[in-house]
Amino acid sequence: MALIAPKKLLNNREWYRENEIALFASDRQILMDGLISLVGGGRIVHNSGFGNFFCPKLGVSVNRENSRIHFGYNRAFKSPPLLQTNLHRKSNPDLNPETADHFEVGGDYNITELLTVRGAVFYIDGNDQVGMKYIGGNAQGFENIGSWEHKGGELSINWMLSHVFSLNAGYTYIDVGSNTQYNPKHQANLSVRTGWTLLGQELSLNLNGLGISSIYASNDSRDRLNDYMVFDLYADWRVHKYSSIIIGVNNLMDERYEYVRGYSSPGRVFTAGIRL
Structure with missing residues (x-):
């Protein structure tokens, strides 16, 4: 299968164009009556500015009645967007694409039919991640680290x-070494969902939480940002077979935080709409 992603944007009366084409394939094999699962695949990417890249993907899992152990490997490729290379006032046309090799070992265990625990350890070896360079707290421009x-x-x-x-x-938990820019060491998430019936129609309430700790705006643990915990609440009421009324509150507790240095959170936001 081929994916063609042309990018053509205008900046200061000058056009910038970039094309990216990818071919990818994947296959899964089940062995020994489902005990062993094998996954293999790959993606070949051609970028008009950076040439050709091959990204393999391999995986194996051992499946038991109430548990599963898996191992996975994949290579990632990401070309810098035109915003970072040409269109931003602090853009850098000499940026290289980001690449990374990701290894993971993990497992699932069904303690009961209603309770499942999952865990994994991972290792990522990367090159040329794009970040913002700061000097004296001021943004200087994008760079490969x-x-x-x-x-x-x-x-x-x-x-x-x-x-x-x-x-x-x-x-x-992530040990990022000196690569601390916008890579939090601790991240926690929570999702609570409950479903009811209102006037004979399904009503679901969802509370989602995200907590971030030990995050920095620069590498080498410089320019630390404040830790934060954010909750979002929304309701989905299916009033018709093909439509729902959605009401939500983002940043329920009106938490004030910076997710990027110099860009504060919008505070509490109310939303409402109809989904068809």
């Missing part, structure tokens, strides 16, 4: 407390 390594682990639970109430919670 060279080689980097990320090591970490994640743990999550999925608990169906009843037929109308479920809880998902997770935690991720």
Whole structure:
């Protein structure tokens, strides 16, 4: 299958154009009556500015009645967008594409039919990640930061407390070394969902939370940003077979934080709409 992604944008009366074509394929084999699963594939990318790249993907899992152990490897490629190379006032036309090799070992265990625990450890070896260079707290421009390594682990639970109430919670720890720019060391997430019936129609309430700690605007643990915890609440009421009314509150607690240096959060935001 081919994916063609042309980019052609105008900046200061000058056109910039970039083409990217990708061919990819994947296959899965089930062996020994489902005990072993093998996945293999790859993606060949041609970028008009950077040439050809091959990104393989391999995986194997051992599946038991109540558990699964898996190993995976994949290579990632990401070309810098035109915003970073040409269109931003601090753009850098000499940026290289980002590449990374990702290794992961993990497992799932169904403690009961209603409670599942998942965990994994991972290692990422990357090159040329694009970041913003700061001097004296002022943004100077985009740059490639060279080689980097990320090591970490994640743990999550999925608990169906009843037929109308479920809880998902997770935690991720990453040791990013000196590559600390916008890569938080600690990240926690929470999702609580409950379902009811209102006037004979399905009504679901969802509370999602995200917590970030030890995050910096620059590498080498410089320019630390404040830790934050953000909650979003929304309701989905299916009033018709083909439509729902959606009401939500983003940043429920009106938390003030910076997700990028110099760009503050919008505060509490109310949304409403109809989904068809």
